[in-house]
Amino acid sequence: MFPSEDSPGDRPIREAHRRRDNLSLLALVLLLSLITCQSGGARLHLKSSAVGETDMPVRSSYAFAVTKTLTDEAGKMTTAASYRVYAANYELDSNNFAITMDKPLASTNQLRIVLSLVGAEGSTEKTAPSAGTYSAKSDRYMKVEDVAIIFRKGNADTRLWLERGSLNGEVKVTSVTGDEVNGEIDLTSGEASVKGPFRAKILTRK
Numbered sequence: 001m002f003p004s005e006d007s008p009g010d011r012p013i014r015e016a017h018r019r020r021d022n023l024s025l026l027a028l029v030l031l032l033s034l035i036t037c038q039s040g041g042a043r044l045h046l047k048s049s050a051v052g053e054t055d056m057p058v059r060s061s062y063a064f065a066v067t068k069t070l071t072d073e074a075g076k077m078t079t080a081a082s083y084r085v086y087a088a089n090y091e092l093d094s095n096n097f098a099i100t101m102d103k104p105l106a107s108t109n110q111l112r113i114v115l116s117l118v119g120a121e122g123s124t125e126k127t128a129p130s131a132g133t134y135s136a137k138s139d140r141y142m143k144v145e146d147v148a149i150i151f152r153k154g155n156a157d158t159r160l161w162l163e164r165g166s167l168n169g170e171v172k173v174t175s176v177t178g179d180e181v182n183g184e185i186d187l188t189s190g191e192a193s194v195k196g197p198f199r200a201k202i203l204t205r206k
Contacts (some may be wrong), residue, residue, distance in 0.1 A: 042199060044087060044113060044185065048192035050160050051151050055196075056111050061087040062094045062101065063181055063200040065125040068118065070140060080141055081119040081127050085181075085200055088112040094203055105152040113194060115185070116145035117171060128202075129173055129181050136167040136187060144171055147187050147194055162189035169193075179204075 042058040065081045072078070086092055086101050090110045093100040105112065117134045119127060121141045136144045144167065149160045169187040176182075179202045187194050 042197050044196040056089050058087045060092045061200040064203040067124045081123040083117045085115050108152040112150040115147035118143045118145050131173050134171045162192050
């Protein structure tokens, strides 16, 4: 006859197997958490007559700066950094900044958001983005310059600009750490809008 309960010699083996299974489950949970953190889990909510209303999962996002020269009514010239921010639901090719990130979309399932933020007076492309609010209604500095939704229609890309004249809202840069900028987008123009968190890797020229 077989015993109805574990013999004393079998119990340590079963306990070892149970601990091993628990450790394997813990490792799986940690791995899934790491993957979620690396991808950011961010989604931008898009709305327009062209793309409908959808949540775009952000798979890759980058930002880089160029220096703008501005002249006021009195003829005084100043500089300001213009930060170009890209976010897409596919892997962007960032090897050559805008030249490669603006490559045509590969399918109708791909979407890309591009926006420009003008920084503080006197800033340049070497200046890190300032934490704070970039308003669509600002005149010169700390403003949202433009924003576009790029999607595939037929055999060509279509760039839907949120009209500057009716653009409302803001982009809040909440933190800039190392080579990463974090913030929140809340922009609307007519029936079109782009809203949600973003986290972009900052590209710098060598």
